[in-house]
Amino acid sequence: xxxxxxxxxxxxxxxxxxxxxxxxxxxxxxxxxxxxxxxxxxxxxxxxxxxxxxxxxxxxxxxxxxxxxxxxxxxxxxxxxxxxxxxxxxxxxxxxxxxxxxxxxxxxxxxxxxxxxxxxxxxxxxxxxxxxxxxxxxxxxxxxxxxxxxxxxxxxxxxxxxxxxxxxxxxxxxxxxxxxxxxxxxxxxxxxxxxxxxxxxxxxxxxxxxxxxxxxxxxxxxxxxxxxxxxxxxxxxxxxxxxxxxxxxxxxx
Amino acid sequence: xxxxxxxxxxxxxxxxxxxxxxxxxxxxxxxxxxxxxxxxxxxxxxxxxxxxxxxxxxxxxxxxxxxxxxxxxxxxxxxxxxxxxxxxxxxxxxxxxxxxxxxxxxxxxxxxxxxxxxxxxxxxxxxxxxxxxxxxxxxxxxxxxxxxxxxxxxxxxxxxxxxxxxxxxxxxxxxxxxxxxxxxxxxxxxxxxxxxxxxxxxxxxxxxxxxxxxxxxxxxxxxxxxxxxxxxxxxxxxxxxxxxxxxxxxxxxxxxxxxxxxxxxxx
Numbered sequence: 001x002x003x004x005x006x007x008x009x010x011x012x013x014x015x016x017x018x019x020x021x022x023x024x025x026x027x028x029x030x031x032x033x034x035x036x037x038x039x040x041x042x043x044x045x046x047x048x049x050x051x052x053x054x055x056x057x058x059x060x061x062x063x064x065x066x067x068x069x070x071x072x073x074x075x076x077x078x079x080x081x082x083x084x085x086x087x088x089x090x091x092x093x094x095x096x097x098x099x100x101x102x103x104x105x106x107x108x109x110x111x112x113x114x115x116x117x118x119x120x121x122x123x124x125x126x127x128x129x130x131x132x133x134x135x136x137x138x139x140x141x142x143x144x145x146x147x148x149x150x151x152x153x154x155x156x157x158x159x160x161x162x163x164x165x166x167x168x169x170x171x172x173x174x175x176x177x178x179x180x181x182x183x184x185x186x187x188x189x190x191x192x193x194x195x196x197x198x199x200x201x202x203x204x205x206x207x208x209x210x211x212x213x214x215x216x217x218x219x220x221x222x223x224x225x226x227x228x229x230x231x232x233x234x235x236x237x238x239x240x241x242x243x244x245x246x247x248x249x250x251x252x253x
Numbered sequence: 254x255x256x257x258x259x260x261x262x263x264x265x266x267x268x269x270x271x272x273x274x275x276x277x278x279x280x281x282x283x284x285x286x287x288x289x290x291x292x293x294x295x296x297x298x299x300x301x302x303x304x305x306x307x308x309x310x311x312x313x314x315x316x317x318x319x320x321x322x323x324x325x326x327x328x329x330x331x332x333x334x335x336x337x338x339x340x341x342x343x344x345x346x347x348x349x350x351x352x353x354x355x356x357x358x359x360x361x362x363x364x365x366x367x368x369x370x371x372x373x374x375x376x377x378x379x380x381x382x383x384x385x386x387x388x389x390x391x392x393x394x395x396x397x398x399x400x401x402x403x404x405x406x407x408x409x410x411x412x413x414x415x416x417x418x419x420x421x422x423x424x425x426x427x428x429x430x431x432x433x434x435x436x437x438x439x440x441x442x443x444x445x446x447x448x449x450x451x452x453x454x455x456x457x458x459x460x461x462x463x464x465x466x467x468x469x470x471x472x473x474x475x476x477x478x479x480x481x482x483x484x485x486x487x488x489x490x491x492x493x494x495x496x497x498x499x500x501x502x503x504x505x506x507x508x509x510x511x512x513x514x515x516x517x518x519x520x
Contacts, residue, residue, distance in 0.1 A: 049431055079433035089428035091446050098446075102425075105442055106433030113438050154428075161432055 001027040001197055002048065002165060007057035009043050009221075017043040019221040020057065025199060027062075030188060032208040033201040034225075035218035035240055041201035042086075044218065045167050048199060049081045050074045061165075079106040082158030082196075084168035084187065088150045092143030096134060096153045099142050100125040103160030128156045132186055148179040155187055159194075166191055168200040172207070180204075184211060205237065310491060317496035325481055325497065329504055332477035335395050335470075336463035336508070339402030344456055346407045351414030357426075358418055358440055372415075375408030380466060384473045398475030402463050410459055417451040418444060453519045457512045464508045468501050 002025040009018040018040045025031050033041045046052035047059055050067055059067050067077040082103070090099045101117050104125070117125075129135050132152040137145060142153060151171060158166060168187060172180035184200075188211045191198040202208050208215050209229045217225030217232075217240040225236045289295065350368055352358045359365035380401045387397030421444050429443040445452075471479015478501060485493040 051427065051431055075433050075435070077433075078431060081431070081433075083428065083431035085424065085428060087424060089424040091422075091425045091443065093450070094446055102429055102434075102442055103432050105429065105438045106435075108438075110435055110437040110441075113441055157428070157432070167431075 001025060001062045002199075003060045004044065004047065005058050005060060007044070007047055007054045007059065009040075009047065009052060010055045017221055018047070018054070021218070021221065021223050022057075023216055023223055023226060025197060026214075027197055028195050029213045030191060030198045030211060031200070031214045031216060032212035033199065033216050033218055034203070034205065034208045035201075036203060039218040039240075040221040041203075041218055042169050043221075045083075045169050045199060045201055048165075048167055049078050049083060075106065079161065080163055081165045081167060082161045082163035084151070084154050084158050084166070084171045086170040086173050088154040090142040090150055090153055090157075092141065094142060095139050096129060096142055096145065096149075096156075097122065097125055097138040099153055100129055100156045100160050103157040106161065125156070125160055128159045129153070131159070131190060132156050147175050148183050151175065151183050152186060155183070155190070159190060163196060166196045166198040168198065170201055170203070173203070180207065181210075313491040314495035316492065317499055318490070318492035319496045321493065322496075322500075325478060325500060328471070328476075328478040328481050329500065331395050332464065332467045332471070332479070333504070333508075335398045335402065335467040335477055336460055338395075338399045339406065339463045339467065340456060340460040342399065342403035343406035343410050343459060346403065347411040347414050348452075350407065350411040351418055352440060354411060354415040355418035357421070357423070358444060368411075369415075372408045372411045375404060376412065377408070378405065380405035380470065381473060384470045384475045388474045393474045393476070395476035398467055398470040398477060401470060401475060402467060406459055406463070410455060413455045414448075414452055417448040417455070421447045450519070454516060457516050461505075461509055461512045465501075465505060 004021055004023050006020045006022055007018050008016070008020050010016050021040065021044060033044060035041050043052055047054055050059070053068065061067055061077060063080070064073050064077055067074055091102075101121060104117065104121050105113060126135060126138055129138050132155055134145075134149060134152055134156070137149060142150060145153065154171070155168075158168075166187075171187060172184050175183060184207055187198070187200070190196075200211075209232070212229050215225065215227065215229050215232055216223060217236060219240050219242065224239045225232070227236075293299065350372060353360070353364050354368040354372055356365055359368070383401035383404055384397060387400045391397050391400070425443045425447065426439055429439045434442065467475075467477050468479045468482070471477040471481070472483045474480065478497065482494065482497045482501075485491075485497060
């Protein structure tokens with residue numbers, strides 16, 4: 001349903017974040033991108049919804065072909081793609097409900113969004129908050145919530161788009177281990193229930209093993225492993241977590 | 254390098270830094286004295302002569318004469334209306350200009366530069382000059398005062414708005430973009446919710462300022478209580494002048510406390 005084809009990204013400071021990475025993602029799968037920080041996980045995820053534009057290569061989806069075809073294509077693709085961020089990216093002074101409603105913006109034209117959201121949207125947002133167990137906190141300001149609750153609001157905001165594809169960039173990296181398992185479990189359960197294809201970047205091996213249908217290992221901007229968690233043997237783990245300089249080409253300075 | 258030599262270099266650079274800052278302080282001191290001298294502050298003669306004149310004026314101002322208070326009510330209300338109308342117009346013009354003048358929402362570097370320049374220009378024309386121009390253009394009354402207040406304030410308010418917008422947290426913006434929001438929706442739903450408290454603050458402060466400024470604008474014929482103040486001054490009715498000043502003070506206090514109340518309840 002989604003594929004990266006020979007994607008390379010070179011940032012303005014000439015850092016090569018991705019080096020002709022190619023992967024195919026099947027419909028309905030829960031895929032984990034595994035790698036150390038700096039391996040290119042965030043960059044690859046951001047290529048999947050065009051927040052980062054590949055320097056070369058392309059991103060294809062079943063529905064549109066290349067997502068960079070036109071700005072309309074890109075927006076339509078983003079509308080169907082939810083994203084959960086490491087630091088949740090909420091607006092602290094708005095309520096949880098208002099933050100979730102942000103996920104419904106793209107259904108409306110510019111001027112219509114100047115009016116308040118209608119009852120149907122508010123109800124839908126509240127139902128989604130309920131699915132992540134936060135219906136009772138809907139009217140609390142986002143900055144009054146705990147870290148785990150904030151990330152659940154982040155998940156609810158992405159779900160409010162009714163996406164067919166969900167991207168999550170280190171969604172549990174700033175949470176304690178127990179909360180991390182719960183929040184990732186919520187994301188996994190909800191995406192499973194709704195049949196949403198999901199790509200999550202993680203750096204914790206145990207979490208990847210626990211939830212992934214498939215693990216894609218990244219190191220130094222390259223795909224070094226791609227298989228079911230059961231096939232992840234010690235040797236492949238070493239490749240993913242190897243020290244740069246030891247076995248990997250160092251990113252260009 | 255041995256330790257002693259190293260200590261010596263540290264001490265030398267410390268001394269250099271101290272000398273640099275004392276030169277700077279000295280220069281500021283010198284400029285201050287020069288400014289006071291140029292403006293005649295050290296002319297003891299003039300201060301000596303000022304004493305009796307001030308005493309004379311003060312005695313004419315006391316007691317304040319509130320006899321004509323009924324004819325000041327309408328001008329005071331006019332001044333209040335001018336301050337509100339001027340603020341509304343300033344906000345309506347400032348918001349779109351600020352979005353063009355903030356680097357993170359401006360569509361193009363050229364637009365950014367032109368808008369910044371326009372705002373700086375509006376700021377640098379004093380409202381009293383704008384008042385004179387608008388009185389000539391649209392005639393006496395509150396209208397030229399409102400236009401002058403609004404136009405001058407756009408320069409100030411637009412700049413403050415732009416600075417608030419410039420410093421928003423970019424993370425919610427990325428989230429909105431990822432959700433497929435259009436650039437316009439990113440502004441209305443990710444930028445503005447973050448800066449609303451600051452914008453409100455600036456706006457209320459500006460309203461308070463407008464009330465004081467519109468009192469002055471009356472002097473050039475732009476309506477309001479300033480017009481009455483000028484008339485009393487021309488007729489040398491200093492007891493009425495002090496009464497009007499006290500009325501303005503009372504209104505300023507009221508406006509400021511309404512502003513404080515709004516600020517608290519709009520947080």
